Amino acid sequence: MNPTTIFARATGTGRAAIAVLRLSGPATADMLRTLCGILPEPRRASLRALRHGSDLLDHALVLWFPGPRSYTGEDGAELHLHAGPAVVEAVAEALVSLGARPAEPGEFSRRAFSNGRIDLLEAEGVADLVEAETQAQRRQALQQADGALSRLYDGWAQRLRVLLAHQEALIDFPDEDLPPEIEAALARDTALLAEEMRAHLLTGAQGERIRDGLVVAIVGPPNVGKSSLLNRLAGRDAAMVSDIAGTTRDAIEVRLVLADLPVTLIDTAGIRDSEDPLEREGVRRALRHAEHADLVLRVACPGAGMEPEPRVPDDIRVWNKTDLAPAPEGWIGVSAQTGAGLDVLRERLAAEMRRLTDLAGAAPLTRARHRAGISEALEHLDTAPHLDLPELRGEALRLAMQALGRLTGRIGVEDLLDTVFNQFCIGK
C-alpha cells in the first residue's frame, strides 16, 4: 500500500520571516505540479508562485527532492513560505485538499528509518541534535547522527557473526575430535569482545551526563549561605535568602550552562537535627540529593560546622562569607555577598565537570536503551563459555548478536519504534 503524503511545518511557530513546510510521500510531485504549475528542477531552489485554483497563496522558494535521494527516501519537497500564520494555513489547507495529511511527531525520521536511510541510533542522534542546547551536546549528537555508534555496534555484530560461524563449525565435529586450538581461540575472542563492551558501558555515564546534564547539589548546615550561592551562580534571585536558619525546605533546582555542559544546580535545606517534621523531610531530601548528585558543593562559613559530613573525596569544599573571615586551608573561599572568589569556584566546577564527561574521543552510549542492549549482549557473552554444548554456546552468541541488532534497529524492533520516534518534534 502506498503511504500517505505527509506535511509539517519544520520551523518554529514564533514570529519569523520564513516558515518551511516539508512534504514527503508519493503524491509530492503531483502536489507540486498543482501548486507551482510545473515540477521544479530537482534539488535546485526555485522561486514559484503557489496557486490553488484561482487563489494566489504565496511566492515561495520551492525545493523538489525526488526519492530515494531524500531525507525520508521518498519523494519530498520543501516550501519556504513567508511566515505569516495565514500564509502557512492557506498552503496547509491546499495540501490537505490535495490529499496530504499533517505529519505525526518524528514521522519523517520514522520513514527515513523504514526506508533504510538511517538506523535507529542515527535517528536518535538526529532527535538529540534538534534538542541540543550546549556545544558538548551538539558534538555528541552529531557524532551519533553520523553513525559513530552504529559503526561500533555493527562492527561488534560482525565479529560475533564470525565467532558464531566458527562455533557452528565445531558442532559438526564429534566430541573427541574437537580441535582444542579453535576452541581456545573462540573463548579468547569472545572474552575480548566482552571486555570492549564492558569498557563501552563505562563511557555511558559520560555520554548520558552530556545528553541529560550534570547534577550539582549545594549542601551544608543552615545559614552558611547555600541559597545565596545558588543565586550568585544562577545570576538571578531563584531561592529565598534570610538570616533565619532553616529558610530553605524543599530543594530548589536551577538549570544553567557551565563549561559547555548543561547543569542542574540544586539548593537544599540546611542539615541539622530538628523536631519540625517539615524540616526533617527537607534534610532527608538534601541528603538524598547529595547522594545522587554528580558533584556536591559542601558549604561552610565562619562559625558554622567546617565538617558537616565525613569528607567525601570528590566533593568541592566551599568556604562562604570570606568578607567576614578568610578561608581555611583546602577550601575554596567565596563571598556570595560580594561575589569574591566566584570565578575560582566556577573554574573548579567546570574542571570537575570536564573530568566527569571526558571521553577521550570515544563515541559514548547516550541512552538507557543503549545501556540495556549492551548489558544484555554482554550477559550472553559472559554465559557462553560456561555452557557445555557447542549448540548452546552458539545460541548464546546468537542472542548477543540479536541484542546488538535491536540497538541499530536492524532486527525485531517494531515494538520499540513508537517509543523512539514519539520523542521527536513534529516536522522531523
Ligand SMILES: Nc1nc2c(ncn2[C@@H]2O[C@H](COP(=O)(O)OP(=O)(O)OP(=O)(O)O)[C@@H](O)[C@H]2O)c(=O)[nH]1
Ligand atoms: N557576610 C556575609 N553574609 C552572607 C554571605 N552569604 C550569605 N550571607 C547571609 O547569610 C544568611 C543566610 O544565607 P542563606 O543563603 O539563606 O543561607 P542558607 O545556607 O541557604 O540557609 P538555610 O536555607 O536556612 O539552610 C543571610 O542573612 C545572608 O544574607 C556572605 O558571603 N557574607
Ligand SMILES: [K+]
Ligand atoms: K537562611
Ligand SMILES: [Mg+2]
Ligand atoms: Mg537556603
